[in-house]
């Protein structure tokens with residue numbers, strides 16, 4: 001006999017309600033994930049739910065005669081007309097959410113074109129250990145992104161009413177080793193979406209990219225990493241217009257409830273059409289480590305909330321020294337048996353990095369040269385180094401020169417605004 005889908009949906013919904021714990025008898029089961037304990041309503045038990053201010057009584061009835069089960073719903077007559085349909089709709093939606101959360105998240109990668117006869121995507125269970133909580137970043141920014149995703153998940157009707165495709169695009173940008181890929185993994189887990197990671201070097205042309213998009217499913221996170229590097233390359237298989245169409249073209253509306261994530265080291269050289277709202281809705285900056293991020297890493301990696309060397313670490317950060325969270329995390333992991341040694345090694349690494357940076361190129365000097373000689377726009381060398389991985393010490397020097405640049409009346413002082421912003425803390429910008 002075929003299973004009654006409605007029965008299954010309603011039962012799953014009822015078992016998810018906190019009021020299950022109030023029933024006289026409930027059964028305990030282990031869930032799909034380790035450490036999961038699931039409560040399930042026992043036979044002939046009642047449960048109360050509330051919806052739009054109405055009280056609803058459910059009974060999980062088992063027939064003594066043939067052992068068949070039924071769920072009996074009792075609603076007050078005066079509420080029936082008002083709430084029955086929306087309530088059933090609410091159960092369907094809640095079930096979909098529960099089902100989605102239980103699902104095993106999978107990672108899809110695009111195979112090389114020759115293996116096309118088996119489809120372009122290869123998948124495996126997504127076992128990346130990062131979650132949003134394990135990424136050290138500004139708590140406020142983290143919460144804003146979480147609530148942005150939560151509100152996206154609940155916005156189906158809203159998007160439909162506007163005639164817009166139900167999708168959202170995020171740009172995660174910042175220096176290497178600052179947690180962008182880890183955050184993507186965290187987003188996938190948070191959303192319980194499968195991840196489709198598009199390797200553009202395995203895409204043959206614009207229509208191949210279109211095909212890949214068409215072969216993704218709804219409720220998925222589509223990722224392109226290092227997009228800036230791809231766009232900057234001289235000859236690429238996929239054109240800029242292919243990328244633009246992928247992000248927001250007619251094909252991007254096939255399938256819905258999708259999140260697209262692009263990562264970049266910097267967005268200053270990117271064609272603005274790539275970044276316009278609709279193509280990118282939320283911009284999140286991932287900075288190098290500051291003292292606050294250091295403390296988060298010390299807490300997660302070394303179990304330290306405080307340490308006598310912390311003031312010294314703070315001092316080094318104040319001189320403008322900085323490393324990526326990846327570099328600092330690695331030092332902590334290698335020295336995890338001795339927290340003091342770990343922190344001392346971090347201090348030395350920060351100091352060394354600071355000296356190296358000063359020695360290898362003083363942006364302040366280069367900028368002064370460019371201001372006194374060629375125009376800033378012409379100075380490719382200067383622009384290149386401006387946007388490479390620079391620490392805040394040189395940024396300080398920059399700031400001194402900032403006024404000078406402004407006073408000199410050069411148009412592109414906006415570039416320095418960008419630079420200043422990019423070297424501040426985590427930032428989120430919702431378009």
Ligand SMILES: Nc1ncnc2c1ncn2[C@@H]1O[C@H](COP(=O)(O)OP(=O)(O)OP(=O)(O)O)[C@@H](O)[C@H]1O
Pocket residue numbers: 130134135136137174175176177178179180181182183265286325326327329
């Ligand atoms: N903010 C962070 N919090 C915790 N761990 C981090 C953070 N940033 C980096 N890491 C650790 O450093 C390693 C590299 O991080 P990840 O690959 O996410 O950086 P990325 O910004 O994507 O780098 P790239 O631009 O080079 O791809 C990972 O093991 C990750 O756990």
